[in-house]
Amino acid sequence: MPKLLGLRCRECGAEYELQATHVCEMCFGPLDAVYDEAALKKIVSRSRIEQGPSSMWRYRDLLPVEDSVAVVTLGEGFTPLVKAERLGAELGLRNLYLKNDSMNPTNSFKDRVVSVAISWARAHGFETIACASTGNLANAVAAYAARAGLECFVFIPIDLEPAKVAAISVFDPNLVAVRGNYDDVNRLCSQLIESTPWAFCNINIRPFYAEGSKTLTFETAEQLGWRLPDEIIIPIASGCQFVRHRQAARELMEYGLVRGERVPAFTGAQALGCAPVYNAFHSDTPDRVLPVKPNTIAKSIAIGNPSDGVYVNRIARETGGVVEAVTEEEIVEAIRLLARTEGIFTETAGGVTIGVLAKLARAGRWKGDETVVAYVTGHGLKTADVLASANGHSSKRVEIEPTMKSFREKVSIS
Amino acid sequence: MAQFRIPGPLRRLSDGQVTVAVEASDLASAIEALDARYPGFRDRLLDEKGELRQFVNVYLNDEDVRLGSGLQAKVGERDEISIVPAVAGGR
Numbered sequence: 001m002p003k004l005l006g007l008r009c010r011e012c013g014a015e016y017e018l019q020a021t022h023v024c025e026m027c028f029g030p031l032d033a034v035y036d037e038a039a040l041k042k043i044v045s046r047s048r049i050e051q052g053p054s055s056m057w058r059y060r061d062l063l064p065v066e067d068s069v070a071v072v073t074l075g076e077g078f079t080p081l082v083k084a085e086r087l088g089a090e091l092g093l094r095n096l097y098l099k100n101d102s103m104n105p106t107n108s109f110k111d112r113v114v115s116v117a118i119s120w121a122r123a124h125g126f127e128t129i130a131c132a133s134t135g136n137l138a139n140a141v142a143a144y145a146a147r148a149g150l151e152c153f154v155f156i157p158i159d160l161e162p163a164k165v166a167a168i169s170v171f172d173p174n175l176v177a178v179r180g181n182y183d184d185v186n187r188l189c190s191q192l193i194e195s196t197p198w199a200f201c202n203i204n205i206r207p208f209y210a211e212g213s214k215t216l217t218f219e220t221a222e223q224l225g226w227r228l229p230d231e232i233i234i235p236i237a238s239g240c241q242f243v244r245h246r247q248a249a250r251e252l253m254e255y256g257l258v259r260g261e262r263v264p265a266f267t268g269a270q271a272l273g274c275a276p277v278y279n280a281f282h283s284d285t286p287d288r289v290l291p292v293k294p295n296t297i298a299k300s301i302a303i304g305n306p307s308d309g310v311y312v313n314r315i316a317r318e319t320g321g322v323v324e325a326v327t328e329e330e331i332v333e334a335i336r337l338l339a340r341t342e343g344i345f346t347e348t349a350g351g352v353t354i355g356v357l358a359k360l361a362r363a364g365r366w367k368g369d370e371t372v373v374a375y376v377t378g379h380g381l382k383t384a385d386v387l388a389s390a391n392g393h394s395s396k397r398v399e400i401e402p403t404m405k406s407f408r409e410k411v412s413i414s
Numbered sequence: 415m416a417q418f419r420i421p422g423p424l425r426r427l428s429d430g431q432v433t434v435a436v437e438a439s440d441l442a443s444a445i446e447a448l449d450a451r452y453p454g455f456r457d458r459l460l461d462e463k464g465e466l467r468q469f470v471n472v473y474l475n476d477e478d479v480r481l482g483s484g485l486q487a488k489v490g491e492r493d494e495i496s497i498v499p500a501v502a503g504g505r
């Protein structure tokens with residue numbers, strides 16, 4: 001029995017057959033995958049999940065891939081949820097946790113969405129996988145296409161960080177560097193879907209792709225002992241994952257996987273250099289997200305025209321969350337703060353998340369006992385250049401001769 | 415005349431035409447002209463307040479009109495106006 005029933009428009013409710021399409025013909029609203037919830041209710045349970053693989057595929061029942069399909073996997077997900085004692089102490093939070101999604105196969109949370117997207121696309125006969133990307137998505141798509149043996153086209157803005165370009169290129173995809181920013185790349189790809197037979201992960205097969213994000217929140221709840229935290233801090237680019245995390249919390253409750261009725265506060269993080277959702281959240285018209293031209297070191301989340309921005313604001317408001325933003329300096333400081341206190345090296349998007357966490361904590365948002373989880377979604381080596389350009393090497397660096405004398409002269413041992 | 419590029423989901427309205435030429439001076443009048451030729455476009459593109467709908471992006475020669483003067487954007491003889499569904503992207 002198939003568990004997927006079709007696609008449904010989030011705005012007007014129009015229903016569609018399962019297919020590679022992402023917009024409602026009636027109202028242009030986004031389409032979501034519809035599951036046979038009654039059938040799933042009979043099988044989904046904590047013990048069934050706990051017996052599954054140590055990857056995000058332990059939540060397979062809640063993902064849009066039928067049981068008969070061979071999934072394309074590199075062991076993504078089930079990343080560490082670490083209690084952040086030292087960072088927590090600095091911020092006055094006694095129950096702070098970090099979901100370290102930089103531990104994924106290609107070092108960002110994108111492996112979750114791409115594993116689902118490529119599994120779906122291969123099962124539905126697609127031979128070429130494509131995407132419009134700010135870097136991390138292209139990295140994941142290139143790797144998983146190699147793994148699956150599918151053709152691959154990735155489209156990136158021309159000014160991407162060299163480390164990201166190298167990490168993409170090694171998988172030998174067709175790499176199209178577009179002279180423009182991400183929003184230009186995205187528009188081009190949105191027009192290309194009509195003239196290519198390709199599965200664009202974040203465009204025409206987006207309803208399936210997006211679902212992979214939910215596993216981050218499923219895992220967080222399981223790792224907290226099957227309970228949801230009080231608040232989750234999530235970086236926002238398009239807002240796609242933010243929206244799916246709200247849905248994940250709903251499913252955890254509906255399927256009786258977590259106790260309690262309380263929905264976490266969902267809080268969004270943006271860089272001030274690209275803050276269209278934050279701007280709208282703090283305006284009189286949060287339902288109108290006006291595009292901006294991005295200018296920030298947080299390139300992986302530099303989307304000036306975020307497709308899900310309006311939904312982010314709605315969810316943040318409804319759940320008691322906020323959308324906050326940080327400066328370029330605060331991003332770099334937060335990368336260093338996280339590294340210094342917890343031994344985790346995150347990229348600029350993680351700097352945005354931790355920067356917002358720190359800003360809100362210092363502004364007195366929490367009493368101290370709340371369980372707060374920050375999603376650290378990408379690895380620091382991808383954007384290591386921002387540290388060098390910010391203020392050179394480590395302040396504790398010395399250069400010495402290979403002699404005891406030189407060591408004693410230059411290094412103070414306390 | 416300025417050319418509209420019509421996306422797949424809206425081509426049922428334009429009898430399958432991918433491009434439609436219209437006589438207009440700004441984007442608002444271009445949409446009126448498009449709707450006069452193929453009724454239904456105005457409703458799909460504009461909300462009750464007459465503003466661009468949330469899920470529609472309109473590009474004037476590849477520039478997002480919301481970054482400029484929106485519906486008041488001047489439209490010239492050889493300009494191309496692309497309608498693109500907004501829900502896409504992310505990452």
Ligand SMILES: Cc1ncc(COP(=O)(O)O)c(C=O)c1O
Pocket residue numbers: 108109134136137235236237238239240241242300301349350377378503504505
């Ligand atoms: C590391 C990282 N974190 C967060 C995001 C935000 O994702 P979304 O577009 O779903 O808001 C991205 C998107 O590119 C990313 O690369």
Ligand SMILES: [Zn+2]
Pocket residue numbers: 009010011012013014024025026027028029
């Ligand atoms: Zn609809």
